[in-house]
Amino acid sequence: MQQLSVRHLLGIKDLTPADIALIFETADNFKEVLSRTIKKVPSLRDITIANVFFENSTRTRLSFELAEKRLSADVINFSASGSSVKKGETLLDTVNNILAMKVDMIVMRHASAGAPHFLSRHIKANIVNAGDGTHEHPTQALLDSFSIRERYGEVAGKKVAIIGDILHSRVALSNIFALKKLGAEVMVCGPITLLPRYISELGVKVELDVRKALAWCDVANVLRIQLERQQMKYFPSLREYTLYYGIDKKLLDSLNKEITIMHPGPINRGVELSSDAADSHHSIILNQVENGVAIRMAVLYLLASQVA
Amino acid sequence: MRKKTAMQKRLIVSDQLLDIMLQRLAHQLIENHVDFSESVILGLQPRGIYLAERLEQKLNAILGFPVRTGALDITFHRDDFRRRENPLTANATRINFHIENQNVILVDDVLYTGRSVRAALDAMIAYGRPAKVELLVLIDRRYTRHLPIEAMYVGKYVNSLPSEKVLVEWKAPDNPEDNVWLITKNEEL
DSSP states (O other): OOOOSOSSBOOGGGOOHHHHHHHHHHHHHHHHHTTSSSOOOOTTTTOEEEEEESSOOSHHHHHHHHHHHHTTOEEEEEESTTSGGGGTOOHHHHHHHHHTTTOOEEEEEESSTTHHHHHHTTOSSEEEEEEETTTBOHHHHHHHHHHHHHHHSOSTTOEEEEESOOTTOHHHHHHHHHHHHTTOEEEEESOGGGSOTTGGGGSOEEESOHHHHHHHOSEEEEOOOOGGGOSSOSSSOHHHHHHHHOBOHHHHHHSSSOOEEEOOSOOOBTTTBOHHHHTSTTBOHHHHHHHHHHHHHHHHHHHHTTOO | OOOEEEEEEEEEEOHHHHHHHHHHHHHHHHHHHTTOTTEEEEEETTTHHHHHHHHHHHHHHHHSSOOOEEEEOOGGGOSOTTSSSSOOOOOOOBOOSOOTTOEEEEEEEEESSSHHHHHHHHHHHTTOOOSEEEEEEEEEEETOOSSSOOOSEEEEEEEOOTTOEEEEEOOBTTBOSOEEEEEEEEEEO
Protein backbone atom coordinates (compact mmCIF):
# COMPACT_ATOMS: atom_id res chain seq x y z
CA MET A 1 0.00 0.00 0.00
CA GLN A 2 1.64 3.20 -1.17
CA GLN A 3 0.88 6.84 -0.72
CA LEU A 4 2.16 10.09 -2.23
CA SER A 5 4.76 11.93 -0.15
CA VAL A 6 2.88 15.23 -0.65
CA ARG A 7 -0.56 16.59 0.31
CA HIS A 8 -0.78 18.98 -2.64
CA LEU A 9 0.49 18.72 -6.18
CA LEU A 10 2.15 22.12 -6.42
CA GLY A 11 5.04 21.19 -8.68
CA ILE A 12 7.13 18.30 -9.93
CA LYS A 13 10.02 19.70 -7.90
CA ASP A 14 8.42 18.40 -4.67
CA LEU A 15 7.77 14.86 -5.97
CA THR A 16 10.05 11.86 -5.49
CA PRO A 17 10.71 9.37 -8.32
CA ALA A 18 8.58 6.89 -6.29
CA ASP A 19 5.67 9.37 -6.32
CA ILE A 20 5.89 9.65 -10.10
CA ALA A 21 6.05 5.86 -10.47
CA LEU A 22 2.94 5.49 -8.26
CA ILE A 23 1.06 8.11 -10.31
CA PHE A 24 1.99 6.28 -13.55
CA GLU A 25 0.91 2.87 -12.21
CA THR A 26 -2.40 4.33 -11.04
CA ALA A 27 -2.85 6.09 -14.39
CA ASP A 28 -2.33 2.76 -16.20
CA ASN A 29 -5.34 1.42 -14.32
CA PHE A 30 -7.43 4.51 -15.07
CA LYS A 31 -6.52 4.26 -18.74
CA GLU A 32 -8.05 0.80 -18.66
CA VAL A 33 -11.15 2.23 -16.95
CA LEU A 34 -11.44 4.77 -19.79
CA SER A 35 -11.54 1.93 -22.33
CA ARG A 36 -14.59 0.30 -20.68
CA THR A 37 -18.17 0.57 -21.83
CA ILE A 38 -18.97 2.55 -18.69
CA LYS A 39 -16.02 4.92 -18.23
CA LYS A 40 -16.79 5.86 -14.66
CA VAL A 41 -15.83 4.66 -11.18
CA PRO A 42 -17.43 5.72 -7.90
CA SER A 43 -14.21 6.36 -5.93
CA LEU A 44 -14.61 10.11 -5.33
CA ARG A 45 -18.38 10.26 -4.99
CA ASP A 46 -18.18 12.00 -1.59
CA ILE A 47 -15.61 14.59 -2.71
CA THR A 48 -16.30 18.07 -4.07
CA ILE A 49 -13.70 19.69 -6.30
CA ALA A 50 -13.56 23.32 -7.40
CA ASN A 51 -11.78 24.18 -10.64
CA VAL A 52 -10.56 27.71 -10.04
CA PHE A 53 -9.16 29.22 -13.23
CA PHE A 54 -7.79 32.74 -13.07
CA GLU A 55 -6.33 32.29 -16.53
CA ASN A 56 -7.75 30.98 -19.80
CA SER A 57 -7.58 27.30 -20.57
CA THR A 58 -9.41 24.84 -22.79
CA ARG A 59 -7.56 21.53 -22.71
CA THR A 60 -6.44 21.52 -19.10
CA ARG A 61 -9.81 22.57 -17.73
CA LEU A 62 -11.81 20.12 -19.84
CA SER A 63 -9.33 17.39 -18.99
CA PHE A 64 -9.56 18.06 -15.24
CA GLU A 65 -13.32 18.34 -15.35
CA LEU A 66 -13.67 15.07 -17.25
CA ALA A 67 -11.22 13.34 -14.88
CA GLU A 68 -13.25 14.56 -11.89
CA LYS A 69 -16.53 13.41 -13.42
CA ARG A 70 -15.09 10.00 -14.36
CA LEU A 71 -14.21 9.61 -10.67
CA SER A 72 -17.78 10.61 -9.67
CA ALA A 73 -16.69 13.75 -7.79
CA ASP A 74 -18.99 16.77 -7.57
CA VAL A 75 -17.52 19.60 -9.62
CA ILE A 76 -17.89 23.36 -9.54
CA ASN A 77 -16.21 25.64 -12.04
CA PHE A 78 -14.96 29.12 -11.47
CA SER A 79 -13.32 31.43 -13.95
CA ALA A 80 -12.00 34.87 -13.12
CA SER A 81 -13.68 36.59 -16.03
CA GLY A 82 -17.22 37.46 -14.96
CA SER A 83 -16.52 36.93 -11.24
CA SER A 84 -16.06 39.12 -8.17
CA VAL A 85 -12.30 39.09 -8.74
CA LYS A 86 -13.03 42.00 -11.08
CA LYS A 87 -14.56 43.82 -8.10
CA GLY A 88 -11.26 43.62 -6.20
CA GLU A 89 -11.61 40.49 -4.05
CA THR A 90 -8.28 39.00 -2.94
CA LEU A 91 -7.17 35.50 -3.93
CA LEU A 92 -7.41 34.19 -0.37
CA ASP A 93 -10.90 35.65 0.11
CA THR A 94 -12.12 34.21 -3.16
CA VAL A 95 -10.83 30.74 -2.32
CA ASN A 96 -12.02 30.85 1.29
CA ASN A 97 -15.50 31.72 0.04
CA ILE A 98 -15.41 28.71 -2.24
CA LEU A 99 -14.16 26.51 0.60
CA ALA A 100 -16.96 27.74 2.86
CA MET A 101 -19.28 25.85 0.55
CA LYS A 102 -17.60 22.63 1.77
CA VAL A 103 -15.20 21.99 -1.07
CA ASP A 104 -12.51 19.34 -0.48
CA MET A 105 -10.04 19.95 -3.28
CA ILE A 106 -8.99 22.91 -5.41
CA VAL A 107 -7.60 22.71 -8.93
CA MET A 108 -6.12 26.12 -9.64
CA ARG A 109 -4.57 27.97 -12.53
CA HIS A 110 -3.17 31.42 -11.86
CA ALA A 111 -1.06 33.92 -13.80
CA SER A 112 1.28 34.49 -10.84
CA ALA A 113 4.06 32.02 -10.05
CA GLY A 114 3.69 30.64 -6.52
CA ALA A 115 -0.03 31.42 -6.15
CA PRO A 116 -0.95 27.77 -5.31
CA HIS A 117 2.02 27.55 -2.91
CA PHE A 118 0.74 30.65 -1.11
CA LEU A 119 -2.75 29.15 -0.88
CA SER A 120 -1.44 25.84 0.42
CA ARG A 121 -0.06 27.63 3.48
CA HIS A 122 -3.42 29.19 4.31
CA ILE A 123 -6.12 26.65 3.53
CA LYS A 124 -6.93 23.08 4.49
CA ALA A 125 -8.11 21.75 1.11
CA ASN A 126 -5.77 19.76 -1.12
CA ILE A 127 -4.50 21.82 -4.05
CA VAL A 128 -3.57 20.72 -7.54
CA ASN A 129 -1.60 23.27 -9.51
CA ALA A 130 -2.97 23.50 -13.05
CA GLY A 131 -0.33 26.03 -14.05
CA ASP A 132 1.06 29.02 -12.15
CA GLY A 133 2.45 31.76 -14.36
CA THR A 134 5.77 30.81 -15.93
CA HIS A 135 6.62 28.49 -13.02
CA GLU A 136 5.19 24.93 -13.11
CA HIS A 137 2.47 22.87 -14.79
CA PRO A 138 2.92 19.52 -13.06
CA THR A 139 0.09 17.47 -14.60
CA GLN A 140 1.23 18.43 -18.10
CA ALA A 141 4.77 17.22 -17.35
CA LEU A 142 3.40 13.99 -15.87
CA LEU A 143 1.28 13.26 -18.92
CA ASP A 144 4.21 14.11 -21.22
CA SER A 145 6.51 11.65 -19.45
CA PHE A 146 3.67 9.11 -19.27
CA SER A 147 3.25 9.41 -23.06
CA ILE A 148 7.00 8.91 -23.59
CA ARG A 149 6.86 5.85 -21.32
CA GLU A 150 3.91 4.53 -23.31
CA ARG A 151 5.77 5.02 -26.62
CA TYR A 152 9.15 3.64 -25.57
CA GLY A 153 8.44 1.46 -22.53
CA GLU A 154 10.47 3.67 -20.22
CA VAL A 155 11.67 7.24 -19.83
CA ALA A 156 15.11 6.49 -18.36
CA GLY A 157 17.92 6.90 -20.87
CA LYS A 158 15.75 8.64 -23.49
CA LYS A 159 16.97 11.88 -25.02
CA VAL A 160 14.35 14.61 -24.90
CA ALA A 161 14.74 18.03 -26.51
CA ILE A 162 12.42 20.81 -25.37
CA ILE A 163 12.25 23.30 -28.20
CA GLY A 164 10.91 26.85 -28.28
CA ASP A 165 10.08 29.51 -25.71
CA ILE A 166 11.76 28.06 -22.60
CA LEU A 167 11.80 31.42 -20.78
CA HIS A 168 8.03 31.80 -20.51
CA SER A 169 7.15 28.13 -20.31
CA ARG A 170 5.90 26.42 -17.16
CA VAL A 171 5.61 23.25 -19.23
CA ALA A 172 9.36 23.37 -19.91
CA LEU A 173 10.34 23.73 -16.25
CA SER A 174 8.01 20.98 -15.01
CA ASN A 175 9.15 18.73 -17.85
CA ILE A 176 12.81 19.27 -16.98
CA PHE A 177 12.15 18.29 -13.34
CA ALA A 178 10.08 15.23 -14.30
CA LEU A 179 12.43 13.96 -17.01
CA LYS A 180 15.52 14.39 -14.83
CA LYS A 181 13.84 12.54 -11.94
CA LEU A 182 12.95 9.69 -14.29
CA GLY A 183 16.51 9.46 -15.62
CA ALA A 184 16.13 10.97 -19.10
CA GLU A 185 18.67 13.23 -20.78
CA VAL A 186 17.26 16.69 -21.41
CA MET A 187 18.22 19.41 -23.87
CA VAL A 188 16.61 22.81 -24.28
CA CYS A 189 16.70 24.56 -27.62
CA GLY A 190 15.52 27.99 -28.73
CA PRO A 191 16.65 31.49 -29.59
CA ILE A 192 19.13 32.73 -26.98
CA THR A 193 16.68 35.45 -25.92
CA LEU A 194 14.09 32.81 -24.98
CA LEU A 195 16.46 30.65 -22.89
CA PRO A 196 16.73 31.51 -19.17
CA ARG A 197 20.28 32.54 -18.38
CA TYR A 198 21.12 29.88 -15.77
CA ILE A 199 19.07 27.04 -17.26
CA SER A 200 22.13 24.75 -17.56
CA GLU A 201 22.32 24.76 -13.73
CA LEU A 202 19.36 22.35 -13.85
CA GLY A 203 21.57 19.79 -15.58
CA VAL A 204 20.25 20.25 -19.09
CA LYS A 205 22.13 20.66 -22.36
CA VAL A 206 21.64 23.93 -24.21
CA GLU A 207 21.51 24.10 -28.01
CA LEU A 208 20.74 27.02 -30.29
CA ASP A 209 20.47 25.11 -33.56
CA VAL A 210 17.18 23.24 -33.93
CA ARG A 211 18.62 20.84 -36.54
CA LYS A 212 21.34 19.71 -34.14
CA ALA A 213 18.78 19.32 -31.37
CA LEU A 214 16.54 17.16 -33.56
CA ALA A 215 19.51 15.07 -34.69
CA TRP A 216 20.43 14.44 -31.04
CA CYS A 217 17.04 13.61 -29.53
CA ASP A 218 14.58 10.67 -29.46
CA VAL A 219 11.69 12.92 -28.51
CA ALA A 220 11.13 16.58 -29.40
CA ASN A 221 8.69 18.42 -27.14
CA VAL A 222 7.82 21.51 -29.16
CA LEU A 223 6.47 24.47 -27.20
CA ARG A 224 4.18 27.26 -28.26
CA ILE A 225 5.48 30.78 -28.73
CA GLN A 226 3.62 32.53 -25.91
CA LEU A 227 2.99 35.93 -27.43
CA GLU A 228 0.65 36.86 -24.57
CA ARG A 229 3.47 36.63 -22.02
CA GLN A 230 5.99 38.60 -24.05
CA GLN A 231 5.95 42.25 -23.15
CA MET A 232 8.88 43.01 -25.41
CA LYS A 233 10.28 41.65 -28.63
CA TYR A 234 12.44 38.56 -28.11
CA PHE A 235 12.92 37.90 -31.81
CA PRO A 236 12.45 40.12 -34.87
CA SER A 237 9.34 38.50 -36.32
CA LEU A 238 7.23 35.34 -36.21
CA ARG A 239 8.26 34.70 -39.80
CA GLU A 240 11.91 34.74 -38.82
CA TYR A 241 11.23 32.43 -35.85
CA THR A 242 9.52 29.94 -38.16
CA LEU A 243 12.40 30.16 -40.59
CA TYR A 244 14.98 29.25 -37.94
CA TYR A 245 13.01 27.18 -35.40
CA GLY A 246 9.90 25.97 -37.21
CA ILE A 247 9.70 22.18 -37.60
CA ASP A 248 8.17 20.72 -40.75
CA LYS A 249 7.92 17.31 -42.40
CA LYS A 250 10.86 18.08 -44.69
CA LEU A 251 13.12 18.71 -41.72
CA LEU A 252 11.94 15.53 -39.96
CA ASP A 253 12.46 13.46 -43.11
CA SER A 254 15.97 14.87 -43.53
CA LEU A 255 17.00 13.25 -40.20
CA ASN A 256 18.26 9.73 -40.71
CA LYS A 257 16.19 8.41 -37.77
CA GLU A 258 12.66 8.32 -36.37
CA ILE A 259 11.87 10.84 -33.67
CA THR A 260 8.68 11.50 -31.76
CA ILE A 261 7.03 14.91 -31.83
CA MET A 262 5.10 16.18 -28.81
CA HIS A 263 3.33 19.47 -28.20
CA PRO A 264 1.42 20.56 -25.08
CA GLY A 265 -1.03 22.61 -27.18
CA PRO A 266 -2.47 24.86 -28.34
CA ILE A 267 -0.43 24.62 -31.54
CA ASN A 268 0.31 27.71 -33.59
CA ARG A 269 0.13 25.83 -36.86
CA GLY A 270 2.73 27.10 -39.28
CA VAL A 271 4.77 28.81 -36.56
CA GLU A 272 6.62 26.33 -34.32
CA LEU A 273 5.16 23.28 -36.06
CA SER A 274 3.88 22.92 -39.61
CA SER A 275 0.61 21.10 -40.26
CA ASP A 276 2.30 18.23 -42.12
CA ALA A 277 4.61 17.63 -39.12
CA ALA A 278 1.85 17.98 -36.49
CA ASP A 279 -0.39 15.49 -38.31
CA SER A 280 2.37 13.03 -39.27
CA HIS A 281 3.02 9.59 -37.78
CA HIS A 282 5.83 11.18 -35.73
CA SER A 283 3.30 13.07 -33.65
CA ILE A 284 1.76 11.73 -30.42
CA ILE A 285 0.01 15.02 -29.67
CA LEU A 286 -3.48 13.51 -29.44
CA ASN A 287 -2.19 10.58 -27.33
CA GLN A 288 -0.92 13.23 -24.90
CA VAL A 289 -4.42 14.67 -24.62
CA GLU A 290 -5.92 11.21 -24.10
CA ASN A 291 -3.35 10.36 -21.41
CA GLY A 292 -4.04 13.69 -19.72
CA VAL A 293 -7.39 12.49 -18.38
CA ALA A 294 -5.91 9.26 -16.95
CA ILE A 295 -3.00 11.14 -15.33
CA ARG A 296 -5.33 13.71 -13.76
CA MET A 297 -7.61 10.94 -12.48
CA ALA A 298 -4.57 9.29 -10.87
CA VAL A 299 -3.42 12.53 -9.22
CA LEU A 300 -6.89 13.37 -7.90
CA TYR A 301 -7.47 9.80 -6.70
CA LEU A 302 -4.15 9.62 -4.83
CA LEU A 303 -4.58 13.08 -3.23
CA ALA A 304 -8.21 12.39 -2.33
CA SER A 305 -7.16 9.43 -0.18
CA GLN A 306 -5.64 12.07 2.11
CA VAL A 307 -8.73 14.28 2.39
CA ALA A 308 -9.63 14.41 6.08
CA MET B 1 4.39 -7.60 33.55
CA ARG B 2 4.87 -7.00 29.89
CA LYS B 3 2.11 -7.81 27.46
CA LYS B 4 3.19 -9.70 24.44
CA THR B 5 1.19 -10.71 21.43
CA ALA B 6 1.66 -14.17 20.02
CA MET B 7 0.40 -15.27 16.66
CA GLN B 8 -1.16 -18.70 16.36
CA LYS B 9 -1.29 -20.30 12.97
CA ARG B 10 -3.56 -23.31 12.55
CA LEU B 11 -3.66 -25.33 9.35
CA ILE B 12 -7.26 -25.71 8.17
CA VAL B 13 -6.75 -27.06 4.64
CA SER B 14 -3.67 -29.06 3.71
CA ASP B 15 -2.03 -29.30 0.32
CA GLN B 16 -3.60 -32.70 -0.43
CA LEU B 17 -7.09 -31.70 0.71
CA LEU B 18 -6.93 -28.47 -1.29
CA ASP B 19 -6.22 -30.40 -4.46
CA ILE B 20 -9.29 -32.60 -3.87
CA MET B 21 -11.32 -29.48 -3.18
CA LEU B 22 -10.24 -27.84 -6.45
CA GLN B 23 -11.08 -31.06 -8.29
CA ARG B 24 -14.58 -31.04 -6.76
CA LEU B 25 -15.16 -27.35 -7.51
CA ALA B 26 -14.08 -27.89 -11.12
CA HIS B 27 -16.53 -30.78 -11.51
CA GLN B 28 -19.34 -28.75 -9.92
CA LEU B 29 -18.67 -25.98 -12.46
CA ILE B 30 -18.75 -28.46 -15.35
CA GLU B 31 -22.03 -29.88 -14.04
CA ASN B 32 -23.64 -26.45 -14.39
CA HIS B 33 -21.78 -25.00 -17.36
CA VAL B 34 -21.12 -28.16 -19.45
CA ASP B 35 -18.91 -26.90 -22.29
CA PHE B 36 -18.41 -23.30 -21.07
CA SER B 37 -19.43 -22.00 -24.51
CA GLU B 38 -21.26 -19.11 -22.84
CA SER B 39 -19.46 -19.07 -19.49
CA VAL B 40 -16.40 -17.15 -18.35
CA ILE B 41 -14.36 -17.00 -15.14
CA LEU B 42 -13.36 -13.72 -13.48
CA GLY B 43 -10.83 -13.84 -10.63
CA LEU B 44 -10.98 -10.89 -8.22
CA GLN B 45 -7.76 -8.94 -7.72
CA PRO B 46 -5.56 -9.19 -5.83
CA ARG B 47 -5.90 -12.72 -4.35
CA GLY B 48 -8.75 -14.35 -6.24
CA ILE B 49 -6.76 -14.50 -9.48
CA TYR B 50 -4.57 -17.35 -8.18
CA LEU B 51 -7.61 -19.51 -7.44
CA ALA B 52 -9.07 -18.60 -10.86
CA GLU B 53 -5.79 -19.65 -12.47
CA ARG B 54 -5.81 -23.00 -10.63
CA LEU B 55 -9.42 -23.68 -11.56
CA GLU B 56 -8.66 -22.84 -15.17
CA GLN B 57 -5.83 -25.40 -15.16
CA LYS B 58 -8.06 -28.05 -13.57
CA LEU B 59 -10.87 -27.39 -16.04
CA ASN B 60 -8.45 -27.46 -18.95
CA ALA B 61 -7.09 -30.84 -17.78
CA ILE B 62 -10.60 -32.33 -17.49
CA LEU B 63 -12.24 -30.73 -20.55
CA GLY B 64 -9.23 -30.60 -22.85
CA PHE B 65 -9.79 -27.00 -23.91
CA PRO B 66 -9.21 -23.64 -22.21
CA VAL B 67 -11.99 -21.76 -20.43
CA ARG B 68 -11.99 -17.97 -20.87
CA THR B 69 -10.52 -16.56 -17.68
CA GLY B 70 -9.88 -12.94 -16.70
CA ALA B 71 -8.87 -10.77 -13.76
CA LEU B 72 -11.14 -8.06 -12.36
CA ASP B 73 -9.78 -5.21 -10.23
CA ILE B 74 -12.28 -3.77 -7.77
CA THR B 75 -10.15 -1.04 -6.16
CA PHE B 76 -12.00 1.96 -7.60
CA HIS B 77 -15.39 0.46 -6.69
CA ARG B 78 -14.66 -0.32 -3.05
CA ASP B 79 -16.76 1.35 -0.36
CA ASP B 80 -13.90 1.88 2.11
CA PHE B 81 -11.82 4.34 0.05
CA ARG B 82 -10.77 7.20 2.42
CA ARG B 83 -12.18 5.22 5.37
CA ARG B 84 -9.13 3.11 5.97
CA GLU B 85 -5.68 4.01 7.16
CA ASN B 86 -3.75 2.73 4.18
CA PRO B 87 -4.71 3.90 0.72
CA LEU B 88 -5.63 1.23 -1.79
CA THR B 89 -3.29 0.44 -4.64
CA ALA B 90 -4.96 -0.64 -7.83
CA ASN B 91 -4.18 -3.80 -9.81
CA ALA B 92 -4.60 -4.68 -13.43
CA THR B 93 -7.91 -5.72 -14.95
CA ARG B 94 -7.48 -8.25 -17.74
CA ILE B 95 -10.68 -9.15 -19.55
CA ASN B 96 -10.03 -10.11 -23.16
CA PHE B 97 -13.60 -11.17 -23.94
CA HIS B 98 -17.11 -9.76 -23.87
CA ILE B 99 -19.21 -10.53 -20.81
CA GLU B 100 -22.44 -9.31 -22.42
CA ASN B 101 -25.00 -12.17 -22.21
CA GLN B 102 -22.40 -14.57 -20.78
CA ASN B 103 -22.56 -16.56 -17.56
CA VAL B 104 -19.92 -15.02 -15.31
CA ILE B 105 -18.35 -17.01 -12.47
CA LEU B 106 -16.73 -14.61 -9.99
CA VAL B 107 -13.88 -16.27 -8.09
CA ASP B 108 -12.30 -15.16 -4.81
CA ASP B 109 -10.26 -16.97 -2.19
CA VAL B 110 -12.08 -15.96 1.01
CA LEU B 111 -15.67 -14.73 1.43
CA TYR B 112 -15.88 -12.63 4.60
CA THR B 113 -18.03 -9.47 4.84
CA GLY B 114 -19.20 -9.67 1.21
CA ARG B 115 -18.16 -6.09 0.52
CA SER B 116 -15.51 -7.08 -2.03
CA VAL B 117 -18.11 -9.09 -3.92
CA ARG B 118 -20.47 -6.11 -3.89
CA ALA B 119 -17.68 -3.95 -5.35
CA ALA B 120 -16.91 -6.69 -7.89
CA LEU B 121 -20.54 -6.75 -9.07
CA ASP B 122 -20.31 -2.98 -9.64
CA ALA B 123 -16.95 -3.19 -11.40
CA MET B 124 -18.16 -6.05 -13.60
CA ILE B 125 -21.31 -4.23 -14.75
CA ALA B 126 -19.06 -1.55 -16.33
CA TYR B 127 -18.07 -4.17 -18.93
CA GLY B 128 -21.58 -5.15 -19.95
CA ARG B 129 -24.68 -7.02 -18.82
CA PRO B 130 -24.01 -10.68 -18.06
CA ALA B 131 -26.82 -13.23 -18.46
CA LYS B 132 -26.09 -14.71 -15.05
CA VAL B 133 -23.52 -14.21 -12.29
CA GLU B 134 -22.33 -16.88 -9.86
CA LEU B 135 -19.84 -16.77 -7.01
CA LEU B 136 -17.19 -19.36 -6.20
CA VAL B 137 -15.00 -19.13 -3.09
CA LEU B 138 -12.43 -21.42 -1.55
CA ILE B 139 -13.23 -20.48 2.05
CA ASP B 140 -16.57 -19.18 3.29
CA ARG B 141 -16.28 -17.60 6.74
CA ARG B 142 -19.71 -18.22 8.18
CA TYR B 143 -21.82 -15.70 10.14
CA THR B 144 -19.55 -12.75 9.24
CA ARG B 145 -21.49 -11.21 6.35
CA HIS B 146 -22.31 -7.47 6.27
CA LEU B 147 -24.34 -7.83 3.08
CA PRO B 148 -26.86 -10.38 1.75
CA ILE B 149 -24.31 -12.19 -0.43
CA GLU B 150 -23.77 -15.96 -0.60
CA ALA B 151 -21.51 -18.15 -2.71
CA MET B 152 -22.89 -20.88 -5.01
CA TYR B 153 -19.74 -22.98 -4.87
CA VAL B 154 -17.77 -23.29 -1.64
CA GLY B 155 -14.53 -25.17 -0.94
CA LYS B 156 -14.91 -25.18 2.82
CA TYR B 157 -17.01 -23.45 5.45
CA VAL B 158 -15.04 -22.04 8.37
CA ASN B 159 -16.30 -20.70 11.68
CA SER B 160 -14.06 -17.85 12.77
CA LEU B 161 -13.91 -14.76 14.96
CA PRO B 162 -13.57 -11.24 13.53
CA SER B 163 -10.14 -11.03 15.23
CA GLU B 164 -8.98 -14.04 13.24
CA LYS B 165 -7.74 -14.07 9.69
CA VAL B 166 -7.86 -16.69 6.97
CA LEU B 167 -4.73 -16.87 4.84
CA VAL B 168 -4.59 -18.83 1.60
CA GLU B 169 -1.03 -19.62 0.50
CA TRP B 170 -0.47 -20.87 -3.02
CA LYS B 171 2.41 -22.93 -4.31
CA ALA B 172 5.10 -20.54 -5.58
CA PRO B 173 8.87 -20.57 -6.12
CA ASP B 174 9.35 -19.60 -2.47
CA ASN B 175 6.51 -21.73 -1.10
CA PRO B 176 6.47 -25.53 -1.64
CA GLU B 177 2.79 -26.29 -0.90
CA ASP B 178 -0.76 -24.97 -1.09
CA ASN B 179 -2.11 -24.36 2.42
CA VAL B 180 -4.93 -22.52 4.12
CA TRP B 181 -4.26 -21.14 7.59
CA LEU B 182 -6.42 -19.67 10.33
CA ILE B 183 -4.41 -17.00 12.08
CA THR B 184 -5.26 -15.92 15.62
CA LYS B 185 -3.64 -13.06 17.49
CA ASN B 186 -3.55 -13.90 21.20
CA GLU B 187 -2.81 -11.42 23.94
CA GLU B 188 -0.90 -13.18 26.71
CA LEU B 189 0.19 -11.92 30.07
